[in-house]
Amino acid sequence: MALNLIRKLMVSSLFCFGAATASAETFVFTAIPDEDETKLVERFRGVADYLSNELNVDVRYIPVKSYAAAVSAFRNNQVQLAWFGGLSGVQARRLVPGSEAIAQGVEDQAFETYFIANTNTGIEPADELSSLEEGLQGKTFTFGSKGSTSGRLMPEFYIRETFGEQPDEFFSRVGFSGNHTRTLRLVEAGTYEVGALNFQVWEKELADGNIDTDAVQVIWRTPAYPDYQWTIRGDVNERFGEGFKQRVTEALLNLDDQALLESFPRSGFIPASNDDYEPISKTAEEIGILD
Amino acid sequence: MFQSPTVRTSFIFLAIALVGLLFADIAITASNPWRDLGNFFFGVVTPNFFSNEGLMTALLRTVSFAFVGVALGSISGFLLALVYRWLPVRILCAFVRAIHELFWALIFLQFFGFHPLTGVLAIAIPYAGIFAKVYSEILEEADPEPGRLLPPRTGVISAFLYTKIPDCWVQLRTYTAYRLECGLRSSAILGFVGLPTLGFYLESAFSQGHYSDAGAMLILFYVLIATMPLWVKPKLLPAYILGAPFFLGEGLPIVWSNVGRFFTQDIVPSPLRGEEGWAGMGAWLGDMFINQAMPGIWNTVILTQVALVATGIIALLAFPLISTHFGGPVRRTSGHVFLVIMRSTPEYILAYILLQLWGPSMLPAVVALALHNGGIIGHLIGRQSSTIRLRPDAPNGLNRYTYELVPRVYRSFLAFLFYRWEIIMRETAILGILGIYTLGFYVDSAIQNIQFDRAMVLILITASLNIGVDVLGRFIRRKLALQTMPTC
Amino acid sequence: MAGFDLSGLTASFGGERVIGPLSLKVKAGEQVALVGKSGAGKSTLMRLIHQHVNRNSSLVPQELGLVNALPVFHNVFMGQLDQHGNWYNTVTLMRPFSRDKDKVRELLKALGMAEKLWIPTASLSGGQRQRVAIARALYRSAPLLLADEPISALDGPMAHQVMQLLKDRFSASVFALHDVDMALAYCSRIVGIQDGQIALDEPAERLVASDIMSLY
Structure with missing residues (x-):
């Protein structure tokens, strides 16, 4: 078996130059690493297969280690399509003139961030963030990734707006867990007392029975904002043929494989436009993430 | 005292x-840190070597990146060592080795993207600076006497090859082999920023709490390093060095215009790119400072x-x-x-x-x-x-x-x-x-x-x-x- | 040009004059022995001459100057590095050409160590190392030989053999020798050095051992 593996590696590596030229015709996409990698790889390999069938071209999914890496790969034209968050999408479209948001999840029109707390803190859920000031002050707090919309941008915005202080002034310790699943695990374990995460990740983990509700609970929900979307480069038609962008858009909007949608989790995809994300852009400018 | x-x-x-x-x-x-630590050690003693199909490939990539990076670094470092007396060279070397491999990788990722060149250069460049310094120190300690005895019109290269290299050879070789071990470590951690080496899978396994998978990767890595004397043989080295470039994986193609953009736009301070010009530099630098x-x-x-x-x-x-x-x-x-x-x-x-x-x-x-x-x-x-x-x-x-x-x-x-x-x-x-x-x-x-x-x-x-x-x-x-x- | 005519030779060490100023003229066909007690300045004078003749001489220094990691062949071959281009020398480093091998083997045979051709010099005995340095000087075949105690580590018969060989092969030579009998037997002229100056300069046939002993 090992021999076989080595032989396969040899062959694939020896042809790497050939493969490099062939991959110029491969449609490559990526996604921000907002959840556990195993789940992402499984989900987006499914998407790659689906798109490959619909578009009749080779489609390849590239996993990346950070939000910025996803944006850079898109900007550098090493990927032509990406599943971005609100903020990363805005960053990417600013950097690549002509690129467009073409589809978003039904739930992404009104996305939310959940503030969660370890039950040992004794913080009780509230409707207004301001009423939690006493309970939250001086606690340890974790965001998700530095480039995340629901895990960083929106929670930071509301913390600043409500308490009038930077997060690292208001809390005793501020960390960046890396992704939403990890934020959930860290607060559940008590490594951080409070955290903020993507509400869809919370709901899905809750439905799957993966959350110890005795250890962690939701204490506040943000107002709705637009989030995730598929963004495509403006020059794909030149590379993959006339009307290619339209075909990708339609393929995404027509995606009705329930298992695949479930893995996002989204009930379906609907059309989106760059303008839908203007609020995100404004918020990011306000807290200095975007110039 | x-x-x-x-x-x-x-x-x-x-x-x-x-x-x-x-x-x-x-x-x-x-x-509950001790419980987690316990889970981790339990994972290490119950390694799962078959969790990930990519594990063997990752090990192969780790070795390949190390070989190519260290080989390139040692060749360029050697050439630099020959002119190390020259102050600008010394400054350049001090500078490139003061920047960590991971920083180099993060820089190259911005314009080469996920191409093998990113990982190779991330190792080769700082290593070249280190090699240049150490090689030049070793060469300086060679016995000068044989060189003085050569016939006066002997070519510089011949003189160097006969009087310096043989005298330093053992030290040069020992140090280079030692650096190869360092290179394996550097190569492994490049995975943490997304290159296809061991760190890539290690990070995934850890962040998801798959300690048995992580344990297996660590054990394989230790075995790889501990057995180096067995598989890194002088006779096999040429084969490794010539073969390694073929095992770096294909990555994604480089788009060369990105390189120009990075140097002419991305790293130009934003006030200079915008309308503020030099007037805005003070505030920009001050704020960052x-x-x-x-x-x-x-x-x-x-x-x-x-x-x-x-x-x-x-x-x-x-x-x-x-x-x-x-x-x-x-x-x-x-x-x-x-x-x-x-x-x-x-x-x-x-x-x-x-x-x-x-x-x-x-x-x-x-x-x-x-x-x-x-x-x-x-x-x-x-x-x-x-x-x-x-x-x-x-x-x-x-x-x-x-x-x-x-x-x-x-x-x-x-x-x-x-x-x-x-x-x-x-x-x-x-x-x-x-x-x-x-x-x-x-x-x-x-x-x-x-x-x-x-x-x-x-x-x-x-x-x-x-x-x-x-x-x-x-x-x-x-x-x-x-x-x-x-x-x- | 085998001989030399040097004047105003001086050398200082740590601000203190150790040689000269002195003049020394050696004609083609002369074998000069520098004698004197250790510390008199013989080795320093040797080096001075070597520099002043623009290194155009075969030098056997006291410390031999061998590249220990290289085998005997290459150490000897280094005597003629200037005769070939870089590529030739580089190839030789990895795989010597047979005519060079034959020449070097021939030389080593005359010195009684042909079988050591491929042994790294680091693993040779003191006497063998000395003969390698001598072989290098012979291979260099410059017209002038400067040899600083070339037979100090050789036993009786071998010492005579080597001195004879050196006398035959070079048209002019300067030896630093502490063995007065050897100096008288193989050299045509004796130069005694005392406190950095020439204290004696006579043809060998006019001297006996006791004349020289006064220098010690």
Whole structure:
């Protein structure tokens, strides 16, 4: 078996130059690493297969280690399509003139961030963030990734707006867990007392029975904002043929494989436009993430 | 005893570290760190080698990147060593080696993207700087006499090949082989930023709590390094070096226009790109200095000083584990295994593991740096202590340790420690990527915000800090007349 | 040009004059022995001459100057590095050409160590190392030989053999020797050095051992 593996590696590596030229015709996409990698790889390999069938071209999914890496790969034209968050999408479209948001999840029109707390803190859920000031002050707090919309941008915005202080002034310790699943695990374990995460990740983990509700609970929900979307480069038609962008858009909007949608989790995809994300852009400018 | 300058220096550094400790953020924030640590060790003793189809490929990539990167670095370093006398070359080398491999990788990722070149250059460039320095030191120590005896019209190249190379060959080879081991560690951690080496899977496995998978990867990595003498044979080297480029994987094609854009736009400070021009530079730099560079430098320096002293303590405690003057063969063998594991585990991975288990603070970083570097120094002085011949009636136990051995190895211990000072600082800065507020944290944040101009300035600041500590370390070593061979 | 005519030779060490100023003229066909007690300045004078003739001489220094990691062949071959281009020398380093091998083997045979051709010089005895340095000087075949105690580590018969060989092969030579009998037997002229100055300069046939002993 090992021999076989080595032989396969040899062959694939020896042809790497050939493969490099062939991959110029491969449609490559990526996604921000907002959840556990195993789940992402499984989900987006499914998407790659689906798109490959619909578009009749080779489609390849590239996993990346950070939000910025996803944006850079898109900007550098090493990927032509990406599943971005609100903020990363805005960053990417600013950097690549002509690129467009073409589809978003039904739930992404009104996305939310959940503030969660370890039950040992004794913080009780509230409707207004301001009423939690006493309970939250001086606690340890974790965001998700530095480039995340629901895990960083929106929670930071509301913390600043409500308490009038930077997060690292208001809390005793501020960390960046890396992704939403990890934020959930860290607060559940008590490594951080409070955290903020993507509400869809919370709901899905809750439905799957993966959350110890005795250890962690939701204490506040943000107002709705637009989030995730598929963004495509403006020059794909030149590379993959006339009307290619339209075909990708339609393929995404027509995606009705329930298992695949479930893995996002989204009930379906609907059309989106760059303008839908203007609020995100404004918020990011306000807290200095975007110039 | 306080008359001795080495002892006095030691206590000054100890005092600085103790003061630093007052300001350092040392805490275990995880609510149940011992349970997690237990889970981790359980994972290591129940490794799962078959979890991931990519594991073998990742190992192969790790080795390939190390070979290609170290080979390129050693060739360019050798050429640079020939002109090392030239001041601009020395400055260039000091500069490129002051920037950590991971920073280089983050830079190249921005324009080469996920192409093998990113990983290869990330290793080759800093290594070239290090090779240039060490090679030139080795060549300088060659016996000059044979060169003086050559016929006057002998070509420079012939003279060099006959009189310098053979004399230095063993040292050059030993050091290069040693660097290859360092290269394997560097290559492995490049995975943490997305290159297809071991770190890529290790990070995934850890972050998802798959400790048995992570344990399997660590064990494979240790085996890979421990068996190096068996598979890195001089005769096989040409085959490895010629073959390795074919096993780097294909990655994604390079788009060359990105390279130009990176240098002409991305890293140009944003006021110069916009309408403000030079007038805006002051405010831009000032803001970055106050909000990012200053806190970053402060934390980096504190963490470095605390970790340096902790490294020293670990090294002094650990060297008897392998010294022939203590214990029997069983104890020594287990001591060797322990130290091999400590020094084979890159501090970045150790820090990552401990951060996952103990929660964020400087503590995991200090422990990781101290264990890794203490393991290396402990190994070196332990080996040295075994060459000391004690008189037959020498005392035993603690007295033997304090009266006979420590005084004899203390100078070389300090030499190694000050040699590693700069290395510890370089690592400290990089650990910021994991979320400790050292300079690396601010570099990573700038990159996450797609502000490469800021990232570059912060990387330059980090490099200058490293160069400063390097110079200071050399000054102290010269002042105390301490000599040492390079370590990595 | 085998001989030399040097004047105003001086050398200082640590601010203190150790040689000269002195003049020395050696004609083609002369074998000059420098004698004197150790520390008199013989080795320094040797080096001075070597520099002043622009290194155009075969030098056997006291410390031999061998590249220990290289085998005997290459150490000897180094005497003619200037005769070939870089590529030739580089190839030779890895795989010597047979005509060079034959020449070097021939030389070594005359010195009684042909079988050591491929042995690294680091693993040779003191006498063997000395003969390698001599072989290098012979292979260099410059017209002038400067040899600083070339037979100090050789036993009786071998010492005579080597001195005879050197006398035959070079048209002019300067030896630094502490063995007065050897100097008288193989050299045509004796130059005694005392405190950095020439204290004696006579043809060998006019001297006996006791005349020289006064220098010691």
